[in-house]
Amino acid sequence: MxxxxxxxxxxxxxxxxxxxxxxxxxxxxxxxxxxxxxxxxxxxxxxxxxxxxxxxxxxASFDPKVGAALTLAAASGVGNDYMIRIASRIAGMNGWTEQQIAALATDSPTTDAKTDALASLVREAATNAGNVSDAAWETARQAGWSVGQLADAFAYLGATIFTATFLNFAQTDPDL
Known part of the structure; x- marks a missing residue:
């Protein structure tokens, strides 16, 4: 309730x-x-x-499709079902297929290896209170993301954690 x-x-x-x-x-x-x-x-x-x-x-320096992927990755890292539903819906509205949405939610590969590397980094950060391994950071860098873009990814992480934490705190009833 x-x-x-x-x-x-x-x-x-x-x-x-x-x-x-x-x-x-x-x-x-x-x-x-x-x-x-x-x-x-x-x-x-x-x-x-x-x-x-x-x-x-x-x-933010990302197009809406990448931003939606980061939101979904962060939501799955936090683990709030309502936030995952919201993020999945946003991902679908921004061009991700149902299969890709499922992959983003479970840290499985999509057809976009570059976005996968960044989404994995964001998911790891969401799961570990912002902490990420050097290996995950380097994987995202080697995929072609700049340090500025990695910093921008934190904004999606922060916005998603803010929302998911509020949902947990308020025990919001899902309506999606």
Whole structure:
């Protein structure tokens, strides 16, 4: 059972309403997902979440397909089922096939070895509180990722961990 109230746009705290409105406008169903509706209970949480997402959209060096792979890899490393469903859906919307989504979620090879190396690094970081082996780092570098891109990958890791940790903390009921 959820620990935090799930808000509608009408009953969310006033400071959360503009952010929640933007989420509603960008959501195919025209309503916020449970995670957003619960985050809205705290304007600070919803602001932090939307700021992380905006930073990824505006500043990350990856195309949306690679970003979706990193989000899914991080979600599978954290192990929150709701976050994995969200990330899988995003991956599908960004061009990953069902087979590739399953591979990304289980650290198996897709048809994109370069992205696989980076996704494995992110998954390892998610599993180990940010710690990664030198071998995983070097594998990603040898696959062609720059140190700047490896740093950018951390932004996807951070945004996913923030979201998944909130889902665990709030015991959000899955709605996807």
């Amino acid at each position: 959820s620990r935090i109230p799930t808000h509608t746009l009408a009953d969310a705290p006033a400071a959360s309403q503009p952010l929640l409105q933007k989420i509603v406008e960008a959501t195919p169903g025209g309503r916020p997902a449970n995670l957003h509706a619960q985050m809205a209970h705290s304007p600070a949480v919803l602001t932090a979440y939307t700021s992380l997402r905006a930073a990824l959209t505006k500043h």
